[in-house]
Ligand code: ADP
């Protein structure tokens with residue numbers, strides 16, 4: 001947690017203010033019992049009403065000051081802790097946005113969400129407590145001890161008995177609650193994960209009639225968290241009565257010993273009352289410190305989880321001096337081999353090929369053969385394990401990721417639609433697109449047919465994830481988004497599969513015309529989609545088992561011939 005505190009530095013001024021006002025509050029707190037002793041000793045016992053009014057007025061004034069400084073101190077403590085939380089959240093967010101897919105795979109989505117919300121709240125709360133309470137406790141306990149001893153050393157001895165008893169009690173509470181607090185964050189993670197999976201997979205869960213099972217799974221995790229929280233709360237339920245008990249016994253002893261002293265004439269009644277208040281203040285300070293010590297482990301577990309995210313360097317970094325791309329769109333893979341994190345088998349092995357502007361490249365291969373992986377590498381979502389990928393003759397590791405990706409347009413195999421209007425979704429591909437351009441792109445993607453029939457046309461709202469659209473409609477919108485901007489390289493990853501054959505071929509014909517100056521890569525499971533390409537790569541199990549045109553491959557590649565004969569009829573092949 002200390003390591004996170006460096007981000008508090010820029011709020012030093014507010015922290016100093018908070019602590020100053022807390023200190024003022026503490027000193028004023030210490031002054032009050034003293035005045036009360038005076039009222040009792042000099043005013044009440046002598047029947048001096050004027051004196052009582054006089055000192056009572058002073059007490060009132062001090063109390064007002066006390067409250068004001070408490071408010072100001074709370075204000076600054078809250079300000080510091082909230083700003084700190086805000087900073088942490090945006091830092092974590094920025095860091096995660098810079099992660100390559102590798103790091104996101106490593107953490108998992110739900111824990112990244114918990115870390116950026118709940119965990120930061122924990123740390124933020126403790127910062128507030130530290131500023132507000134812990135700063136007060138030393139003043140109160142040390143100052144209180146000095147004041148109590150100066151009033152009556154004998155009475156103050158009571159502390160020697162009650163403090164140790166309290167420490168023992170708190171020790172046992174802490175011992176039982178600390179591990180529980182630590183495990184709570186993990187349980188929250190789990191709950192979030194199940195909730196997320198259920199929300200995103202709701203259709204599948206219903207279709208497979210797994211609702212009951214999922215309900216139980218959620219309830220299991222929910223129960224688990226509840227039980228832990230309840231356990232903590234049960235222990236805490238004991239704390240208050242226990243502390244009251246210790247305090248009340250302390251009071252009894254004080255009055256008992258004090259009464260004897262007063263009898264002997266060694267002490268005045270007012271002094272007993274003052275010492276009693278001091279001792280209660282001291283004990284309260286220790287309770288405050290202890291409570292923080294109980295909360296600290298949870299917060300430091302959270303802090304560690306936040307630091308893990310902040311400390312995770314993205315494996316994919318921009319070079320110090322990025323090279324300039326020539327913006328033509330030549331692609332070259334040279335002996336590229338790639339292993340996913342922890343995988344024993346390479347997802348791609350020894351891939352070499354070239355693609356030039358104006359060419360249509362088809363990639364075909366069965367599911368899991370590495371087609372999407374190849375695309376991921378070209379966009380540098382992952383870095384190659386061996387070999388190199390060149391664009392316009394420059395290794396893509398030597399250019400900035402932004403520049404690289406600005407050259408490329410990707411239509412992924414699973415269309416991602418964001419909440420907003422259709423127009424906004426298309427504009428992601430080209431911010432300043434005119435309405436005509438949007439409609440043209442929609443027409444090329446064969447999406448205009450259905451969009452034009454919608455009551456509000458391109459202004460129609462789509463829900464998050466595009467759930468109010470069909471799979472094919474989403475796919476067409478994604479294609480329109482992919483082609484609207486002028487790019488050097490266009491990649492269509494298996495995105496024609498949700499279209500029927502006729503639409504598929506119409507889209508491709510339109511693309512031939514529109515994208516004729518660019519390098520176009522079309523990935524598909526369907527022969528018909530790629531058979532007219534200038535060059536076809538046949539992938540099998542992460543390797544290229546054939547490169548060439550349809551005609552050439554029919555002669556040279558067994559795998560290709562098998563795929564073709566399984567999909568096309570005799571006359572289509574001919
Ligand atoms: P395709 O797109 O040809 O269907 P992919 O390129 O998606 O195939 O996957 C190729 C192989 O890599 C598969 O065996 C798959 O299990 C594996 N793979 C894909 N993505 C990941 C990932 N993020 N982590 C680990 N393995 C992966």
Ligand code: MG
Pocket residue numbers: 371372373413494
């Ligand atoms: Mg794929």
